[in-house]
Amino acid sequence: MKGPAAGPALLSDTPLSFLGDLDIATGRVVGQGSDLIGQSVAGTVLVLRATRGSAGAWRFLYQLKRAGTHPAAIVLEGMPDPSVVQGAILSFIPVIANIPADLRATIAPGTPLSVDGASGMVRAE
Amino acid sequence: MRLSERDRAMLDGAFGEPARRAMDGLVQLGEAFDASDMVDIGYAHIHAGMAMYGGDVDLITALAAEGATMRTVVSTNIANADMARWQQTGAPPRLAALQQRAEAAHKALGGATCFTCTPYFAGHRPTAGMHAASIESGVTIFANSVLGALANRDGFFAVYAGMTGRYPRFGLHLPENRVPTHHVAISAAVSGTTDFTALGYAIGAEVTDGIPFVTGLGAVPDEDELDAMGVGMATSGGVAMFVLPGVTPGFAGDAAPPASVPQVAIGDGAIEAVYDKFCTAAVDGFDLVHLGCPHASLAEMRVYAGLLAGRRIADGVDCWVTTNRTVRSAAEAEGLLAPIEAAGARVVSDTCPMSCHFARTCSPDPSLGVTPPTLAGVLVDSVKQAHYVRDMIQCPTLVTTSARAVESAVTGRFVPRPFR
Numbered sequence: 359m360k361g362p363a364a365g366p367a368l369l370s371d372t373p374l375s376f377l378g379d380l381d382i383a384t385g386r387v388v389g390q391g392s393d394l395i396g397q398s399v400a401g402t403v404l405v406l407r408a409t410r411g412s413a414g415a416w417r418f419l420y421q422l423k424r425a426g427t428h429p430a431a432i433v434l435e436g437m438p439d440p441s442v443v444q445g446a447i448l449s450f451i452p453v454i455a456n457i458p459a460d461l462r463a464t465i466a467p468g469t470p471l472s473v474d475g476a477s478g479m480v481r482a483e
Numbered sequence: 484m485r486l487s488e489r490d491r492a493m494l495d496g497a498f499g500e501p502a503r504r505a506m507d508g509l510v511q512l513g514e515a516f517d518a519s520d521m522v523d524i525g526y527a528h529i530h531a532g533m534a535m536y537g538g539d540v541d542l543i544t545a546l547a548a549e550g551a552t553m554r555t556v557v558s559t560n561i562a563n564a565d566m567a568r569w570q571q572t573g574a575p576p577r578l579a580a581l582q583q584r585a586e587a588a589h590k591a592l593g594g595a596t597c598f599t600c601t602p603y604f605a606g607h608r609p610t611a612g613m614h615a616a617s618i619e620s621g622v623t624i625f626a627n628s629v630l631g632a633l634a635n636r637d638g639f640f641a642v643y644a645g646m647t648g649r650y651p652r653f654g655l656h657l658p659e660n661r662v663p664t665h666h667v668a669i670s671a672a673v674s675g676t677t678d679f680t681a682l683g684y685a686i687g688a689e690v691t692d693g694i695p696f697v698t699g700l701g702a703v704p705d706e707d708e709l710d711a712m713g714v715g716m717a718t719s720g721g722v723a724m725f726v727l728p729g730v731t732p733g734f735a736g737d738a739a740p741p742a743s744v745p746q747v748a749i750g751d752g753a754i755e756a757v758y759d760k761f762c763t764a765a766v767d768g769f770d771l772v773h774l775g776c777p778h779a780s781l782a783e784m785r786v787y788a789g790l791l792a793g794r795r796i797a798d799g800v801d802c803w804v805t806t807n808r809t810v811r812s813a814a815e816a817e818g819l820l821a822p823i824e825a826a827g828a829r830v831v832s833d834t835c836p837m838s839c840h841f842a843r844t845c846s847p848d849p850s851l852g853v854t855p856p857t858l859a860g861v862l863v864d865s866v867k868q869a870h871y872v873r874d875m876i877q878c879p880t881l882v883t884t885s886a887r888a889v890e891s892a893v894t895g896r897f898v899p900r901p902f903r
Contacts, residue, residue: 360511378874382846412721413620416638417536421846424538439692439721440654441638443515447508448639455515 360476361452364483365430367469368402369462370394375410376418376442385427403471403480404429405462408436416445423449431473433480435459454478484513484651485520493647501551505643512640513651522652524555525613526632527645528602528622529594531562532585534578535838535845535853540585542639546646547588554648557594558602560619561778562586563840565833566598572803572831574840575852582833594645598833599807601710601778603630606809611732614656616644620723621777621867624713627655627724629706631732636723655723663696663726665689666740667747670699671754676711676783677884677900679704680776680866681757682749683715689747692721696728696740703729707780711865714777718867755902761869762899764860764879771858772802772892773836774828774885776865779806781813783885788819790889796827797895804828805835828892836861837871844875862897864888 372393374380379389385400399422409415419442422428431452432438438446438455446453452475461480465471470483492498493506513521532543565572566586569579589596597605600619603626609615611631617623618641626632635654637644644650655661667690673682686695695716704712709730716722729736774787787804796802804823806814811832814820820830840853847853861872862881869880883891887898 378844413618413623413636413638413717416640417533417539420539420542420639421536425846437516440512440516440635440640443512444508444638444640447511453515 361450362472362474363403363431363452364470364472365401365403367405367465367467367471368394368397368399368429369405369465369467371407373408373410374406375412376415376445377412380418380422382418382421382425382427385422385425398427399429400427402429403431403433403473405433405465406435408434409438409442413441415439415441416448419445419449419451423451431475433457433473435462454480484510484518486510487521490521490649499550501546501549502646505646506649508640508643509647509649509651513653516651516653518651518653520652521649522614522656524616524644524648524650526556526607526609526615527641528558528560528607528615528617528619529641529645530618530639531560531598532588533563534582534585534851535563535840535842535847537846537848540581543585543592544588546642547591551592551646553593553645555645556607557645558597558605558607559589559594560598561600561835561838562598562833563838565831567832571829572834572839573856577851578840578847578853581851597807597809599778601780601807604778604780604810605807614650616641616650620717621714623723624717624725625710627661628713628727628731629709633661634723636721661724662694663741663744664693665695665745665747667695667697667749668699669697669749671749671751673754675884676707677864677866677882678754679708679711680715681754683712684719684757684866684870685749685753686725686747687716687718687720687722689749690720690722692723694724694726695722695747696726696744698728698740700727707783710777710780714867718870751902757866758882758900761866761873761880761882764862764881766897767895768879769860769862769881769891769897770800771836772800772862772888773805773868774803774864774888775805776835776863776868778835779804779810781810784810784814784819786885788814788822790886791826791828792822794826794889794893796892800892800895802826802828802892803831803836805831808832835868837868837875842875843877862888862891
């Protein structure tokens with residue numbers, strides 16, 4: 359998904375499912391299996407290892423966008439499934455996939471990040 | 484990405500703004516997955532527009548209002564209310580009215596309004612080698628594994644595939660990605676659709692988003708069992724395709740298992756564990772018995788009618804049989820609805836327990852007056868439904884075979900599937 363975005367880094371080691379792991383109204387992570395439990399993804403640059411597959415993921419990204427609780431951008435080590443990408447395009451949320459595995463270790467939580475979906479650029483401000 | 488002249492014209496707005504936006508989205512999707520070009524889509528199973536999610540129906544009504552049209556054969560996925568008989572399920576009137584607006588929009592768009600998770604039982608059967616798009620993971624796995632069509636686990640963009648007749652060539656649209664990743668050897672004795680949903684669920688948990696090559700089943704499962712096994716896999720894992728030699732087009736009955744892939748063994752214990760996982764309610768702690776997940780085929784309607792004929796559902800228990808509109812009308816013509824209704828059960832179309840106003844994980848517009856009822860427990864004959872009742876209705880579940888589910892509904896006490 360193209361487009362520039364910026365926000366504080368929110369880093370996770372556990373795969374995130376957009377269906378079930380998030381409360382739409384607040385953007386808070388409620389999934390028991392996530393290391394982000396209790397934190398809000400709203401306005402953040404969400405840096406994940408992977409997303410957990412659900413064909414319904416697109417709808418929940420769109421719901422987050424409608425509620426204004428969506429992440430500013432999603433940055434992934436792997437490739438998301440087609441539903442996540444479709445939800446991101448529909449909701450104008452930039453996604454950057456296949457980042458080097460050693461990049462996450464260099465980002466401190468809360469670091470202001472700028473990303474550009476078209477070029478795949480991720481930069482600390 | 485290489486685009487055809489028609490793709491370019493669409494992208495330039497020659498087919499109108501909705502088609503331009505659809506093609507633009509598909510191009511972005513293709514670029515994300517490094518697709519070389521687009522394929523022609525022969526069939527798309529698309530989003531219903533879900534009244535239980537704020538703004539979701541608007542996605543469909545807005546397209547219709549803009550004059551969008553479908554450019555390939557299209558069917559519609561399951562919805563959040565039975566649009567013809569919503570009062571029977573206790574749906575709030577404003578929720579039903581909003582769902583009916585989505586139905587009207589689909590008629591304007593030119594999609595077949597079957598509102599089902601089993602369009603292949605409503606006559607929508609993509610053929611071997613045909614490229615398709617589907618928003619319903621159960622349709623994706625049935626198309627790939629049983630019909631030999633080519634489809635990914637899509638989201639909203641199945642609508643864009645329908646509007647353009649095109650889809651980027653990536654994922655399971657490429658032959659090199661349609662090869663087994665695991666060999667699943669089954670020693671469990673399975674019989675009937677409930678067992679097959681449990682078997683699929685056990686397999687999906689093991690292979691996650693791989694493509695299992697399945698051996699050891701003995702007799703060739705019937706179509707309802709193949710359907711059940713597929714939806715089980717698509718529920719617990721992200722499985723989009725399985726290979727069953729002799730069933731999956733391109734794999735003869737004597738096809739050898741793939742060499743040098745991980746081996747998975749599924750025995751009776753794995754099936755029992757799945758049943759145990761979803762038997763969490765008290766034996767007399769259910770107020771709804773649900774039959775028909777995914778939406779029943781005509782063959783399954785015959786089974787349900789036979790099981791319910793001459794019986795009477797216990798007081799205080801509700802019993803739903805869910806199927807799609809097409810099968811419903813065929814069942815009615817065959818005289819199958821009368822014995823089901825005479826027993827005190829309801830035949831529900833367009834929706835199901837976890838897809839209707841019972842769900843607590845949705846975000847309905849407050850003005851619709853949706854208040855999910857408090858359910859003590861739901862008894863089902865499908866592990867797929869059990870999984871989503873647990874997660875979306877958030878109440879205890881019981882799962883047993885179809886015959887025992889009917890027995891439970893009649894006696895008011897749970898009749899479990901026996902093991903050993």
